Amino acid sequence: MGKDVIIIGGGANAVTAYTRIATAPGISSVTFVAPHPIGLGGAFGTTDPELLCNTSVDVTSLDPEGPSGLLTYLTARGWPATRDDFVPRYLVGQFCRERFREARATAQARGTATHHLTARAETVRRDEDRDEDRDEDRYTVRLDDGREVTGSDVLICLGLERPRLPDQLRRHRGHPDLLPSPYPSRRLRELPAGARVLLYGTKLSAIDAALVLLAEDSGRSVVMTSPSGALPAVRTRLCRPDKALLDTARLLDLDPHSPHLDTRLARILLGALSRHAPRRGIRRQTSTAADPAERLAEELRLATTGAAAWQDVIAETIDTINEWASPWDRRTRADVLARHREPITRYISAIPAANARRLAAHHATGALEVAATLPRDVRPRPDGGWLVRWDDGPERHVDRIVCATGYHAPRLSWDSGGRLHLDGAGGTDAHITEDLRVTPGPAARPERIWAIGAAAHRRTPIVNYLRTAAIHAREVAARLTHP
Ligand SMILES: Cc1cc2nc3c(=O)[nH]c(=O)nc-3n(C[C@H](O)[C@H](O)[C@H](O)COP(=O)(O)OP(=O)(O)OC[C@H]3O[C@@H](n4cnc5c(N)ncnc54)[C@H](O)[C@@H]3O)c2cc1C
Known part of the structure; x- marks a missing residue:
């Protein structure tokens, strides 16, 4: 048996x-x-x-x-x-x-x-x-x-499975002009041509949603918004390296409680990068532009001209971080990861160049905007749709709100x-x-x-x-x- x-x-x-x-x-x-x-x-x-x-x-x-x-x-x-x-x-x-x-x-x-x-x-x-x-x-x-x-x-x-609703929208849960998740994507395709959409989120599922909403000359327009307004970095591949680039043994040996942890970790990751692309410093591989659309365009150019060497270290880094942090107690893991959340979401969850190119094209036609902050105020209109106001602009009318703000x-x-x-x-x-x-x-x-x-x-x-x-x-x- x-x-x-x-x-x-x-x-x-x-x-x-x-x-x-x-x-x-x-x-x-x-x-x-x-x-x-x-x-x-x-x-x-x-x-x-x-x-x-x-x-x-x-x-x-x-x-x-x-x-x-x-x-x-x-x-x-x-x-x-x-x-x-x-x-x-x-x-x-x-x-x-x-x-x-x-x-x-x-x-x-x-x-x-x-x-x-x-x-x-x-x-x-x-x-x-x-x-x-x-x-x-x-x-x-x-x-x-x-x-x-x-x-x-x-x-x-x-x-x-369970989508997270942003705090700002919790009290509007169930509103007919609020989609709590971008999936299944057919619900986005069913929105009327020409609809103006406020899209919460600037990470992977929000990018999926923007591309579906703006596909096939739909005439729709989309404003993406999140607290950081930051889009992920752009890559042309995420592959296992042919030969090891990362000093895995040294990384696995790092003490997560050491006050020097962040410096040592950065040194190991930069060491892998300089072995892979000796004459190209990290600053020449990434963009620091403050404007999200400008940063997207610059990172797309870096990725498609072979300048984004960082992408070849990511697969090894994910495997090694998982192995390194798995034995720790939960609090240590949460503390260390919280300190590195920004690079994790930007570079580990980078987007394919094809998606970046489509986003950039929609931005160039004016169909897509990326707001650098969340709106200050969002109110349903009695006759349908929403009134939205940012700190630095006039009130705007949107027809739908779509949330792509991650999952529980x-x-x-x-x-x-x-x-x-x-x-x-x-x-x-x-x-x-x-x-x-x-x-x-x-x-x-x-x-x-x-x-x-x-x-x-x-x-x-x-x-x-x-x-x-x-x-x-x-x-x-x-x-x-x-x-
Ligand atoms: C939109 C999206 C895109 C992604 N893209 C990628 C990608 O490109 N590459 C990548 O590596 N990872 C991607 N991921 C991460 C992905 O979740 C993981 O890679 C994972 O491997 C997907 O498989 P899964 O079986 O966990 O999840 P799912 O495919 O979500 O399957 C889990 C299934 O479990 C079922 N289920 C849930 N609760 C119960 C229950 N109580 N009883 C019985 N069944 C239940 C659900 O019906 C669900 O369909 C993506 C995730 C999301 C949400």
Whole structure:
């Protein structure tokens, strides 16, 4: 008798875990609990061709090592893709769907059954009675339609779903002229031609929203706004380097409590850059223009003329920071990351040059503005739309407000009865161990419940990245199949 594994979630992270586990020896069954077809989750389940990955084909893979599976998949189907490309996200969804079907066929041929319960999971609890025949604990997952499923191991592969509403708009929640999230993007496409849109957010999903709203000569106009007004930096690739550039050993050795931490960290990162591009200092690779549109144009020029050498150090930096910071206690991790939030969001989450070019073109026609601050006042008009005022300008009328201001991370929590809740209703935030187990606290017994990708955000700093989930899946599969 082998293990019965339950995977909660059905997006890319669930598929990377499944491909590792379903074909491993000693697994009797894998049961997905997910409300949609496996592979087609939130991030990559879109059908909108306008929405591009912000990660290159090289790292948008279900396997962290070896050649990119996505590149092999695209090339075999005649797509002229290279490892540097930022492909439409729907292609990653199709890739995940097919990889799932292939792995399921292989698993079935080896005697491992795969089931899919189309529902959402609500809670997980360890059964009181241990299975003596199998000499293992069993876990019961309760679904939102009242069904229950039991297994020996539970993998939590939730994505980002609950949009964050900016403070300024909380009291207008539910207003018909307020879209709380830019996804699904068809809701943006349905806005009337010529609509004037105030778009909250200047990061990745706001850029998606602006490009969809302004696509195909829609005649719409968009004002993007955020507290910083800062757009991400621009890149032409995010790939694993052919040879190591970063002094990984030195970075992993840095003491997070040292008063010299920031200087030492900067020295290591600049050292990697100067090894890669010896005669080009960081100031000549980036723009410091105060105006967001000017900075975008300058960084687009730097990226497309091969001057942005920093981009080649990013993939290694993400992997190393995740490895370095994972063992720390939560407070240390939060403190160190908070000090470096600006470069993390600007450079680690940079945008593809193709998107930057389209943004710059919309800005040049006057269809897109980027406001450097939030409006001072936003009021609904009695006859529809909104009146908006900035400190330094006249009142303006917009027809719709769209929020693209990020997501709440999944909140796993335990109740006093030993039940793990997936929606934060349990009361006590779950602890994630260094080996990615979900427990009630650091001293609690290790459970066979594992967090992968975004669900592990309380342990791993940079989780909104398929490669991080693929690394998690590799680690969890190794522990799960070789206890
Ligand atoms: C808009 C967007 C764009 C992104 N672009 C990129 C990119 O280009 N490159 C990259 O590497 N990363 C990107 N990311 C980050 C992305 O979240 C991760 O890469 C991740 O790998 C996506 O897979 P996932 O399975 O976590 O999430 P999802 O694809 O969101 O899938 C998770 C699924 O879990 C299901 N679920 C949620 N709650 C429950 C429950 N209680 N029970 C059962 N099922 C549940 C949901 O229905 C959801 O579809 C993007 C994220 C977003 C939001």
